[in-house]
Amino acid sequence: MRKVANDTSFKTTNSDEYNDALNILNRYNIITSDFLIPVLAYSFTYNSQTNFNDNNFSFFKVRLANSGNALGLLSNKTNVNNKKTLANIPLAQYFKTDLEYKKFWDVGGNSVFGIRTFLGAIIPYDNSDIPFTKSYFAGGSNDIRAWQTYELGPGSRNTGLEFNVGSLKFLTSAEYRFDVVSKLKGALFIDAGNIWDITGSEFVDEESKFNNVSSLKDIAVGTGFGARLDFSFLILRLDVGFKTYEPYLTGNKWLKNYNFSNAVYNIGINYPF
Structure with a gap:
């Protein structure tokens, strides 16, 4: 696959197949790569449930996280892929935000109706990849x-x-x-x-x-x-x-x-x- 990804003639004559091979190679590299992930995070949770049997309640959670900001200032080394490293390990550098909201209603007869909405985004910086686990x-x-x-x-x-x-x-x-x-x-x-x-x-x-x-x-x-x-x-x-x-x-x-x-x-x- 590496040969295909670097074959310029194949790229010219088979652009779609070339992009597919490059995409698979990139995913393989991310899944198998080592990362140093120094995370600073803040979480806020609101839960109006009063006890385990309470089926009328709201839940909201927000989590803000940053990886590699402080340690990135201490490192001026990069690897062959131009990714910043610390102790020869690629440094994960990203900002991440997760928002989650849940609401439940007791509709009688031991029946419950619930909704859940989640929105999350992660943005890398300094040419960093996003670790697979994140x-x-x-x-x-x-x-x-x-x-x-x-x-x-x-x-x-x-x-x-x-x-x-x-x-x-x-x-x-x-x-x-x-x-x-x-x-x-x-x-x-x-x-x-x-x-x-x-x-x-x-x-x-x-x-x-x-x-x-x-x-x-x-x-x-x-x-x-x-x-x-x-x-x-x-x-x-x-x-x-x-x-x-x-x-x-x-x-x-x-x-x-x-x-x-x-x-x-x-x-x-x-x-x-």
């Missing part, structure tokens, strides 16, 4: 449940790669929870969101970038139902997510793969939010 992903049992972890995005891309990450994330969910019988509870849910790239990297194709409001058309939508066993001290959860709107499809993007054969089965502990 990037955003979409999909999974606590995320957009119609897609597997790391499967969705970025943007309207469907890369087929195992680990798809981005530097901007939006996620919103709504869930109705109700009793079925004894310890068995049920749920109906809808999840929507995606990840995008906002770094301006040359390795990123246009379909993966968040450019303006028009990029909101890339928001994927999943719906489904779930069953939960409530043991008071923990909850065992099974959620089945169906791909309802797939932004990477051509032509009709609604309900094209809305069936059990393309559903995602999520097993989890406790509620997704």
Whole structure:
């Protein structure tokens, strides 16, 4: 792959394939690279829940983080990729902000309706890469449940790669929870969101970038139902997510793969939010 990424004749005659190879190589380097991540962070949390049984409450959390600002001033060394290093280890330099809001209503009969919205962004500086562990992903049992972890995005891309990450994330969910019988509870849910790239990297194709409001058309939508066993001290959860709107499809993007054969089965502990 390194040979392909450096082959100028291949780049000229097969530009799309060249960009794909370069993108995969860049992701491989990020996933396997070592980073020094000295983080300074501030978090603020507001939670109006009075006790464990309170089902009418709001929750808000904001987290601001910076990596590498102070130590970056102490280092004037770079590696062969022109990334700043400290003790020969690449220094992660970024600003990151996460916002999360949750609201729950007790609708009677031991039923609860809840919503959750998350918005996060991470911006590198000084030519730094974003460490894989600090990037955003979409999909999974606590995320957009119609897609597997790391499967969705970025943007309207469907890369087929195992680990798809981005530097901007939006996620919103709504869930109705109700009793079925004894310890068995049920749920109906809808999840929507995606990840995008906002770094301006040359390795990123246009379909993966968040450019303006028009990029909101890339928001994927999943719906489904779930069953939960409530043991008071923990909850065992099974959620089945169906791909309802797939932004990477051509032509009709609604309900094209809305069936059990393309559903995602999520097993989890406790509620997704």
